Amino acid sequence: MQSAWDAQGHSAEVLKHLMLGIIGVCTLIWLLVVLMLFAALVKRRGQAPLQGEHAERKTRLVVYLSVAVTTIIVAGLTLASFFATRDLVVGRDMDLTVRIKGQQWWWQVTYEGSSFGPRFQTANELHIPVGRNVRLELESIDVIHSFWVPSLAGKQDMIPGRMNVLTLRAERPGVYRGQCAEFCGLQHSHMALMVVAQDDDQYRRWAQAQALDAAVPDDTEVQAGRAVFMRKPCAACHTVRGTEAQGSSGPDLTHVGGRRTIAAGLLETTRGSLAAWTADPQTLKPGTNMPIVPLTSEELQQVSAYMETLK
Ligand SMILES: [Cu+2]
Numbered sequence: 001m002q003s004a005w006d007a008q009g010h011s012a013e014v015l016k017h018l019m020l021g022i023i024g025v026c027t028l029i030w031l032l033v034v035l036m037l038f039a040a041l042v043k044r045r046g047q048a049p050l051q052g053e054h055a056e057r058k059t060r061l062v063v064y065l066s067v068a069v070t071t072i073i074v075a076g077l078t079l080a081s082f083f084a085t086r087d088l089v090v091g092r093d094m095d096l097t098v099r100i101k102g103q104q105w106w107w108q109v110t111y112e113g114s115s116f117g118p119r120f121q122t123a124n125e126l127h128i129p130v131g132r133n134v135r136l137e138l139e140s141i142d143v144i145h146s147f148w149v150p151s152l153a154g155k156q157d158m159i160p161g162r163m164n165v166l167t168l169r170a171e172r173p174g175v176y177r178g179q180c181a182e183f184c185g186l187q188h189s190h191m192a193l194m195v196v197a198q199d200d201d202q203y204r205r206w207a208q209a210q211a212l213d214a215a216v217p218d219d220t221e222v223q224a225g226r227a228v229f230m231r232k233p234c235a236a237c238h239t240v241r242g243t244e245a246q247g248s249s250g251p252d253l254t255h256v257g258g259r260r261t262i263a264a265g266l267l268e269t270t271r272g273s274l275a276a277w278t279a280d281p282q283t284l285k286p287g288t289n290m291p292i293v294p295l296t297s298e299e300l301q302q303v304s305a306y307m308e309t310l311k
Helices: 010-044 053-089 200-211 220-231 271-279 297-309
Strands: 096-103 106-111 120-123 125-129 134-140 145-147 156-158 164-168 174-179 192-198
Touching: 010 053, 096 125, 096 145, 096 156, 106 125, 120 200, 125 200, 134 145, 134 156, 156 164, 192 200, 220 297, 271 297
Parallel strands: 096 134, 125 192
Antiparallel strands: 096 106, 106 120, 134 164, 145 156, 174 192
8 A cells, every 4th residue: 555644654654643633633633623613603693792891891801812722832833843854863772874876767777785784776665573673864866756655754855966864663564655756848747666574584585586686587588688679779778787787877677586576566477567668668657768679579589588587
């Protein structure tokens, strides 16, 4: 589920409580106002307004009281909001640092080396250990994007030439969907990101495997697919670590077959979707920065088989 109400991370919980508090207080006030309005309508029907010194004193008292109550409520909400926001940014010990670069229309994800694993790069899927503070360094290489995983934390803009920082901490294991939250061009709505929160051991195993180079294929079809990939322009835009493919204008494909989705959440990763995407990315995601690379149907089969094995 992708919803700020389904809070599964520390920041999201803080924000959810703040929202509930503000909505609760405002609902109460609204109900009171409506109630008083009705009371006034019913009571005053047909009566002349009160006059005299007594009535004036009473009116003044009501005005003073209302001003005082309003001031207290507004100050209270401001303070609540201040403390909640402060809680999101106060320095905590960070367990892991990940740099995420937004670009039209996918996410480049680079893990810094830590006690949890070595440095490596991937795309469109972020794995984090549950209960750990993860420092995200958010950047953009083209236009303004916004990193938003509603179940885990609030939004943070990704601005070219500037680094913004956001802390993520998932309280429970799960897969949380994120979405670019700042209109960034034609395929803005197809710029999703999966966050997989897993326990320490699972996370470590995943990170170790991600840091490895791509496996060397032994199957002949897969070997042929690899040759196609290296011969065609694919290798100029994509990196497959351990091979001569070292391009960087597209997502790192070293372990693409192990990701849940391709093209930033557009399609579930299967051999079929890899083939469909490679055959015609411009129909599936019009305007995307991956061109159609002409392939024979045999080459397409082979290259899809190759990508599927990149786990
Ligand atoms: Cu975007």
